Amino acid sequence: MNVITKTVSLPDGRTISIETGKVAKQCDGSCVLRMGNTVLLATVCAAKDAVPGTDFMPLQVDYREQYAAAGRFPGGFTKREGKASDNEILTSRLVDRVLRPLFPSNYHAEVYVNVMLLSADGIDQPDALAGFAASAALACSDIPFECPISEVRVARVNGEYVIDPTFEQMKDADMDIMVGASAENIMMVEGEMKEVSEQDMIGALKVAMDAIKPMCELQNELSKELGKDVKREYDHEVNDEELRTRMNDELYQKAYDVTKQALEKHARQEAFDKILEDFKQAYTEAHADMSEDELEEKAAMMDRYYHDVMRDAMRRCILDEGIRLDGRKTDEIRPIWCEVSPLPMPHGSSIFTRGETQSITTCTLGTKLDEKMVDDVLDKSYMRFLLHYNFPPFCTGEAKASRGVGRREIGHGHLAWRALKGMIPEDYPYTVRLVSQILESNGSSSMATVCAGTLALMDAGVPIAKPVSGIAMGLIKNPGEDKYAVLSDILGDEDHLGDMDFKTTGTKDGLTATQMDIKCDGLSFEILEKALMQAKQGREHILGKLTETIAEPREDLKPQVPRIVQIQIPKEFIGAVIGPGGKIIQQMQEDTGSTITIEETDGVGKVQVSGPNKESIDSAIAKIKAIVAIPEVGEIYEGTVRSIMPYGCFVEIMPGKDGLLHISEIDWKRLETVEDAGIKEGDKISVKLMEIDPKTGKYKLSHRVLVEKPADYVERPARRERPDRGERRQRQEHNDRRPRHDRGERRPNQETNSFNDENREPKDFNDSLDHMDF
CATH class of the missing domain: 3.30.230.70 (GHMP Kinase, N-terminal domain)
Incomplete structure (x- = not known):
């Protein structure tokens, strides 16, 4: 193997190497480009002869990225690379647009340029290197090509121009421009900016040209060392110089006159076409002795020569008289x-x-x-x-x-x-x-x-x-x-x-x-x-x-636009809003007719609620806020009676948050049963949160404190009675019906010495005795 390696340095000290002679040696030209851990393989193959009748440059550039380059599997069922992505197509276009003008105008053989990403660590951006690799592969071949080119990305980071910036540097950039050029001329520019001035853009192009020149010199050296500076001979066009001269003499003025008429598009094209058709007809009549094949060959030449005639007429009319095809001045905008x-x-x-x-x-x-x-x-x-x-x-x-x-x-x-x-x-x-x-x-x-x-x-x-x-x-x-x-x-x-x-x-x-x-x-x-x-x-x-x-965006959306409201919640409540298996969020969407999405970003939960109208959105947001709200002692809540027990009733003061309204806290008068107060399941009742048990997290509610105390009311002495076994069993049955994450005895994040963690071991023997019921 005759392996040759050339290296060029970027302004910041990073290096790019071009290696040829080791892999893909059956191509007309191939090379491997390396920059850090990024590796590209570029190959070029050209047909020996042109397809008969071809009058254009049949160039195909394909840039493809292998998922293995980044240690990833492709998505989808087949788990293999499929059709080119938009990003690959855009990169292919960038390379094509620089290479295409540099092939000889009379060279019509099919040329296929392939650039493949083989390795990438996500630090350097490979698309900025594809043009350099493709041109280097052409330099390693004998395919006719005017001169080497290269491409670089220019970004402005914190006021400084950077050549081929990393992905990380691009986060702070206000300019992202891809420049393709030869050592002497800019061939292609494409990019985006954040409202920069024209002078800033020109400055970026000058920096790009300075970086591209040594890359082009490297390719010239590589081509000479391989003996590829002498390109192959070809003969892809048959020309008749006498016919070319005759057409220029006879048709130029006619085309010039059409150019000055300021016709609309189709009328102008018809006028141009008629000039050529009349010439072809006259030529055919004057050469009746020619065979049909000869006339077809001459007709193909006439199409090429007439294109040059129209081109020259249009250009001279603009340069000499300042008249454009539609009659406008050079700086005039169409209606x-x-x-x-x-x-x-x-x-x-x-x-x-x-x-x-x-x-x-x-x-x-x-x-x-x-x-x-x-x-x-x-x-x-x-x-x-x-x-x-x-x-x-x-x-x-x-x-x-x-x-x-x-x-x-x-x-x-x-x-x-x-x-x-x-x-x-x-x-x-x-x-x-x-x-x-x-x-x-x-x-x-x-x-x-x-x-x-x-x-x-x-x-x-x-x-x-x-x-x-x-x-x-x-x-x-x-x-x-x-x-x-x-x-x-x-x-x-x-x-x-x-x-x-x-x-x-x-x-x-x-x-x-x-x-x-x-x-x-x-x-x-x-x-x-x-x-x-x-x-x-x-x-x-x-x-x-x-x-x-329209001077500015409309103040309001149109009636058919879905409304969206976005709120933030603490990230620890994301699970509570979603619920086990998505049960809670799905129920909220069904009840309100809205669509709810949640994602965690920057340590907070971003909730987006969309719906057909304001009412559905407001209803969904109210439910979400109720879930993430923390009950506060002393606050009054409009609760819903969820279950009735002999010793009181359980009232839901917030979604998933129930508290006990003891029978003695329903009214100032003594009640034998909860039903005596006219309360039944599903009723709405106002309650005040009196206390949150520091150990269990249970809520103690009262309704009677919201009612005026009777004048003859006599406070009874406080008496604490242990609930009988039946009452304890009923309380347990109520807790079993509640979502597991909301049961008071296992409420998370409570500072308590109780056994919230079933796997926790007692600290010592005395610790275990404290929790035994003798």
Whole structure:
């Protein structure tokens, strides 16, 4: 084995090593990345030839985490890894977006990049290392690739920028940005922030570039040492340069004229398509001697060449005349209209339309039972804010069936989720779900989701801290030219034919999320700063349109929203509220029609009660408070008679708390039986708690002290009589009917010398004698 190991250091002294030549040697390229106890295996395999007719880069990036890496079993019945989780898909997208632009434009062989997490101790975050590992695997191969890249995570912790922070450090971070770049150029940015300034974000990007450069140098050294700096030859395109020149000469001006007409999306596309169709028809008529196969081959070339013609026409029109495809200025936002509550039954709903992009978004409020459980390899938690983004084919006028959720939908939804999640109060009792259905799309549908989500949250009465808006920025910059144009609120074609897709979201006070993809060779920090400041102006304009529609969250929830009240109880009462086998809490839910959930957090029990109306919630809370309340001597209670004995009756003064109302304490006059006072089981009676036995915890109650004493009443001398055997037996029968945890003689946490613990041994012989009945 020719094992080669290279090491690079991070600013804080931690090291990352790349090793190749030991494992997975049948791949075109493979390497093992190590950082502390985190180990990633990256492999890359490419087909030797392209599939005939392929005119794009068929790249597939898969990042997968093995549960064994953290010493865990997968969940589910099969107990093995299944389909990729959202976290794995998002990490795969981050790597794909950096690698894809660096393959040659005429290279069409299938390429598969796989990154696998093999070991992790939960200290370092492996997703930040996946891009570095994938690029290193390409560097170990002869697959054509422009230059190595790497990815790092930048966080700002206590005012200091940190490269690839640990999970623990992220708890104190106000910025979390993933940056992918070559040694010279930034290729990708994605992350979230807590309302930071544009200058703070630029500072993070500069720190990231400084950390990425030595990682790229390491890969160049590795490639040379392996002899892989000379890449394989390929021939995946057949070109006709004469045809390319002819099409550019004949069609460029026609395409330029269509660009200046400011047509709507479908009309513009039809106009562009007609130019190509007319050219193909004329070419076919002029070359009647060609075979059908030759004409098909020429038609495929025409499609590629015409794409370049349209691209050049659109770019020159913007750079030379400042005219965009829809006639707007470079910093102009498309017309916006908004509406809240377009749907009657969702808890909150909105429509946001910007130009030819439209989202209808709904907000649903649920209980703690509706939280999403996350069960990833290194993250087992619950999510109480969910955002789902759907992009059906009809939103672009395509006639095809809707399939399952794709990677793009997961990525766009995650960006909108990051933009809004920081605005929901941490102590908000509801679980919140936003669903964005894109009804029309012509660019920036993820930013439309952010805006529509803000409106739907406020319409539902969610007390968000501040409204959030989003905008997508574009860039036109030809190689070798100093002239460039930054475009606000880009169209779909401007994204496709341009050099940048830079999305930013934020409040009036700062950025909350960002995503940027770069297609050009270079992006200076001067251009980046201009794009950020122009985006800020656009966001503020859009924010004004949102607040014109609804200025702040509604004060009250809609009638169909389940009400939720959250209270705290001492943790030692959690068991009493739940009851044996959940008996008490289930009975309370049945009696009140509410839903009750309890969890222990920070040493207290957090009880969440939800119900269809205020009455059911109030009733449930009253029952809970009665259980956790501690009876106090001297207090008066409205009790319920639970059982009647010859010597008195037992009265429930609180749920599960009974006291003895002796026959002598019912009235000032002498009673022969309890029935003489007209008392029967189930009656309500006011009693005063006179005494709590310090040994047994039993409650002594009195009703007569609440009644005026007769003037002729003569106090009898106190006499203590031992209850006869029948009375003792009846008292025991009553105690047997009570829940075991509430029997006075075994009440927990009582300071007593009695034998509360059946397993307790007497201290000595005399101690045991004290408890014997001679």
